[in-house]
Amino acid sequence: MVVSAAEPADRRERAALAPAGARALFREGLVTPTSGWCDGWAQANLIVVPRDWAFDVLLFAQRNPKPCPVLGVLEPGEVSGTLLRGGDVRTDVPLYTVYEHGEAAGTRTDLLDVWREDLVTFALGCSFTFEAALQEAGIPVAHIDQGVNVPMYRTTVPCEPAGRLSGPLVVSMRPVPASRVADAVRITSRYPAVHGAPVHVGAPEELGIRDLSAPDYGDTVEIPAGHVPVFWACGVTPQAAVLASGVPFALGHAPGHMLVTDLPDWQYQVP
Incomplete structure (x- = not known):
């Protein structure tokens, strides 16, 4: 994907953007960390693994809830859902990382040419x-x-x-x-x-x-x-675990380049 979209120049403008508007910019090729974007909306980490590794990831998250709080899981091959209505997890994150056999295999601005129908996407809470x-x-x-x-x-x-x-x-x-x-x-x-x-x-x-x-x-x-x-x-x-454990193939957001979701942050507040 050609990186061509222009980033809003004003920090207040970035903060005021709706999630769908931000994701459209990322889909067009804007690469930027997402801290400070879309105030009021939850952001999410992504870890994407083949179906035969999905239970391991789910169990890892259950045993390590502080770093791996699960916000949602997509079915194998599914690329959209309530996290990003009308969006696509393969294109709507500013930058992704590809992992092969426990090694980082580069970054890319979309996952279209590496996507597989057996891939399961986990969205985890982000600070x-x-x-x-x-x-x-x-x-x-x-x-x-x-x-x-x-x-x-x-x-x-x-x-x-x-x-x-x-x-x-x-x-x-x-x-x-x-x-x-x-x-x-x-x-x-x-x-x-x-x-x-x-x-x-x-x-x-x-x-x-x-x-x-x-x-x-x-x-x-x-x-x-x-x-x-x-x-x-x-x-x-979990991406560090993918590296340490030699997972044959996995995908994730590039650190700091998150999925901006359609989930309001108040939904995750407790009194």
Whole structure:
């Protein structure tokens, strides 16, 4: 697909877009991280595997609900549903990653020429969904403010294995003013279906992260003075399991380039 669509220049314009409008831009070839897009609508991670691996993924998600909260599952070969009415999971994400035999085999802007009728799509909750709530509370979101992708890190914390799948927990990081960490925990804990409260605050070395300036996925963000690194479970975790487990063939969103769904974020809030 030719990358030709123009990104809305104004951050407020991106935030105000309806999901179908954003997906149309991505379908036309716009490649961009989706943090800050379509306020009020849930975003989702994708992991797509052949039918004979689908139970392993479902069991992995059930045993590791913090990084893998399931929002929906499509039938084998199905490419649309209530997550994206009238859309297509093969074309409506800004960028995808292809995995072959436990190795990343490149990125692409659509999946049309690699799609198979035995593929099962899992949509998992994404922490981008609660970022608007953080901003509304006056808590800055560094990667949005700095115009970059969120930094993500593979940790040394193992997930609980399931069937043939095993691998490390992946986390996203947002620096939060030290005085607002408790507020960030409280706000995000209301969204358990999109990772919920942080899994760790400060001390990245306790997660096996040696250098915050060298994320495994996404971009580096500047950490202002007085801010503390706060880590949330990340939906890239099953893709790390695909790599660690040598899955013969799988597809996923490119980290930070999410499926913007038609599901309102209030649906995933708890009191």
